[in-house]
Amino acid sequence: KLDGAKLLTQLRELGEIGLDQELGGRTRIALTDDEKAGRDLVCRWMRELDLEVRIDRIGNIFGILRSPSDDGSQAPLMLGSHIDTVTNAGALDGCYGVLAGLAVIRAFRAARLIPTRSLCIAAFTNEEGVRYQPDMMGSLVHAGGLTLEAALASIGTDASRLGEELARIGYAGDLEPGSIVPHEYLELHIEQGPILAAENTLIGVVENLQGISWQQITIQGSANHAGTTPTRLRHDAGWVASAVVHHLREIAEDSGGSTLATVGCMRFEPNVINVIPRKATFTVDLRDPDEGRLQAAEQRLADFLVRTAEAEGVGIHSEQLARFEPVTFDAQLADEIETSASRLGLTHRRITSGAGHDAQMIARIAPAAMIFVPSQDGISHNPREHTDDDQLIKGAEVLQDVVLQRLDV
């Protein structure tokens, strides 16, 4: 029997770390002091459950419940997600999957169940990718998709170096990344989108996850006087950046809903009211479940950029910050999730993940799948992110049921 109340209490407690009373959300950007406080709390909770806590060299946290049959070489069943957040975030994104994993362990402890296979709860480093790109970095390094050296050398949006920040907060562990290859991986998460809530369905059986393309684009124009420079003589970096934002909306709309395009970051220089911007820097987040369509959107953006920059007489520079192809999750695990949801009498449907998740990286090295619960009004990355308490508990019960099936308990 899963202790739902305890799960909700821990979600609330972790959600208070980094809370901004005024804005209402919490900010625990990867490897900041507030995120360290969140890590400390989760490690304490792992130790309270008598788990063996291991930290690897990229800062991924693993809490292991060793099976008696495990001499240390056994591939564990891994349940995980992350506890870093975006700026002014909700309390559920990531934390739910980690703390539900602890809830499953707690139920094992309470029932004095001895697992036939080791269980490992993972909290991966820098899933959100706000400060250091790419996102899902800890799980990507774990899966061998990015070298440890490259990850540690990442320069943040605040010009910090990831390796230094990791050491500073005391989470540069000694475990070699990728040492713990899971037998199977399960990630429970809020949907972060509107589909389950709109359809009044409780469980999303995640079949696949869309492709993600992140770029940072810099426009190099020329500063000049706002009051004296004729429009046709301008090299307005800010205007070109804005035209791209405008065009990206068209790309999204022309796709009939399959492509999503977002410009989340924007900066003008010198950022002075009566000076034509000499420089504009912005990010582009493009997504599509279909790799071909994602590439087409990238191409349309590139063509528009070249055309517009030429017309305005400005320079362009694009840097790829992240690029992940669409991922298909393990079909057998998805079936298992569906079976569990049915057994528990819960409404369910197959679903595509719009967000990136650690599961997509672990899927490179082990069978992986995800379970979604509804996000009220489809709101996430916002303090108003919300899932009803009983939905959160039901989701964790599905996770527990799948674990019991996979461990043959």
Place this chain on the structure above:
Amino acid sequence: KLDGAKLLTQLRELGEIGLDQELGGRTRIALTDDEKAGRDLVCRWMRELDLEVRIDRIGNIFGILRSPSDDGSQAPLMLGSHIDTVTNAGALDGCYGVLAGLAVIRAFRAARLIPTRSLCIAAFTNEEGVRYQPDMMGSLVHAGGLTLEAALASIGTDASRLGEELARIGYAGDLEPGSIVPHEYLELHIEQGPILAAENTLIGVVENLQGISWQQITIQGSANHAGTTPTRLRHDAGWVASAVVHHLREIAEDSGGSTLATVGCMRFEPNVINVIPRKATFTVDLRDPDEGRLQAAEQRLADFLVRTAEAEGVGIHSEQLARFEPVTFDAQLADEIETSASRLGLTHRRITSGAGHDAQMIARIAPAAMIFVPSQDGISHNPREHTDDDQLIKGAEVLQDVVLQRLDV
């Protein structure tokens, strides 16, 4: 005989204060430490010329060469401009007019000429309006168009209070603003636009100055996840802001060149790559020499904002930061400038000022006019702002000639 070499030396020396070696420009934003250093230097030069230096309560600096016939009640002939700069500016904007005034005084001293009317060189506070709005603030207060109290209460883009910064740098003087009403006012300035240079004409006789409308617009949207939120469910503050920038270009183009529109400042919040911006804040600089057309542009912007905000489901808030109607300069003074240019054998033409200038404020209380010299390639508010040395000297000679005529020397 005007000492041109000394004028050029002083321009260079003042231009070194606040210089950024890397970017190549100087930044002496009003009431910062660097601007204080600029003020100190100009005051020292005024004292070296034996001028009576007076500072008023808004920080305007006046250097007075008293005529023997002046018992203190005589209205002086005033020559002025400003020494504050935008971010990463050229060395000429504003400084040229102030230092050319000192050059004219220097010529008087050298020739032991006793003026029949007092001469006053003015350096007005915060002409650029980068940190505190509106621009031309010191001359506006001097002309009675803004109360001293309102000006001192201005909150800067860095959240500082103008009155406190003025006191901090030691330039909160004791002279009551507006005490020194000029008999006439002359301002020598670089054109900052491309017309004189393109036509190979040396002197611009400024007839009028276009209207200026500055707004700060805030879009209040809703943060959500970049990967999961369908386009039609977005309340994307950044997209609305960008659509406005895009539309402003259309307004400018539709005007056939008479309306100028610039978005110099732009900020997204939370400014995170995978979060739809919940808030966007930007400035709009609209200008037109015709008040009716300027109002039409403001109206088109307002209509577009309401329409777009409604479609996207976001809130809008607009604040007027500055609003000045077009100004016509004194016809007799303009004729006098034209006569002087002809007498000195210099090419000249009538011209409209695209930039705002202190002269437009002083025109409210006294006959005022301006003299322009060419800006190479029409570049200003940029380190590449340039006027040839001999053009700078010729411009100052025209100023001196007009002064001699007005004083009947």
